[in-house]
Amino acid sequence: MSSYAFFVQTCREEHKKKHPGESVVFAEFTKKCAEKWKQMTAKEKRRFEEMAERDKQRYEKEMAGYNPPAGEKGAHKRKRTKDPMHPKDRCNSAFFFFCADERPKVRATSQGLSVAEVAKELGKRWETVTDRSKFELSAAKDKERYERDMAIYKGKKPKPVVQAPPPPPPPKK
Numbered sequence: 001m002s003s004y005a006f007f008v009q010t011c012r013e014e015h016k017k018k019h020p021g022e023s024v025v026f027a028e029f030t031k032k033c034a035e036k037w038k039q040m041t042a043k044e045k046r047r048f049e050e051m052a053e054r055d056k057q058r059y060e061k062e063m064a065g066y067n068p069p070a071g072e073k074g075a076h077k078r079k080r081t082k083d084p085m086h087p088k089d090r091c092n093s094a095f096f097f098f099c100a101d102e103r104p105k106v107r108a109t110s111q112g113l114s115v116a117e118v119a120k121e122l123g124k125r126w127e128t129v130t131d132r133s134k135f136e137l138s139a140a141k142d143k144e145r146y147e148r149d150m151a152i153y154k155g156k157k158p159k160p161v162v163q164a165p166p167p168p169p170p171p172k173k
Contacts, residue, residue, distance in 0.1 A: 001055050003048040008033045010048070087153055091146035094135035098126055101135075 001009075011033050015024065037045075099122050106121050107113070113121070129135075 001052060003045060003052040004037060006048045006051045006055075007037055007045075011036070085153060087146065087149035089146070089149075091143040092139060094132055094139040095126055097135040097138040097142075098122070098129065098132075 008030070012024070012029070015029070102122055102125055103118065106118050106125075110118075110121065
């Protein structure tokens with residue numbers, strides 16, 4: 001506890017001795033205590049500061065040998081360390097590829113929009129896109145790349161990439 005907390009506790013005990021059975025309005029009581037604390041000299045506060053110091057030493061002794069029970073609240077969990085070899089980039093969705101294409105256009109046409117407003121506008125535009133195949137193809141390629149990276153990371157043999165044959169050329173007239 002702090003020195004001020006010890007002071008308030010002492011004031012409360014004194015008040016209970018003087019006025020037993022009387023209920024205390026907490027807000028008023030704390031205001032009066034705060035006023036008294038501000039008016040006290042450093043010499044008068046020293047008693048409470050010593051009490052706080054002793055309490056701090058007691059707390060540190062108790063905490064030195066404390067081991068929280070496993071699985072309970074308050075138990076400190078160890079922070080997982082990240083593997084530096086783990087692939088950093090996850091695969092992006094078709095929407096993310098769309099946003100990468102459209103974001104510069106939205107920013108150019110609407111100056112001064114916040115990041116959230118730009119994102120809302122991109123969402124509205126995505127809903128109206130009729131031909132998403134270009135973005136879905138990019139997402140599929142990115143997913144293959146991520147799966148290859150993960151397979152290499154996990155020590156598995158990566159799946160061979162099967163490429164679709166190029167589309168036939170348009171008929172000549």
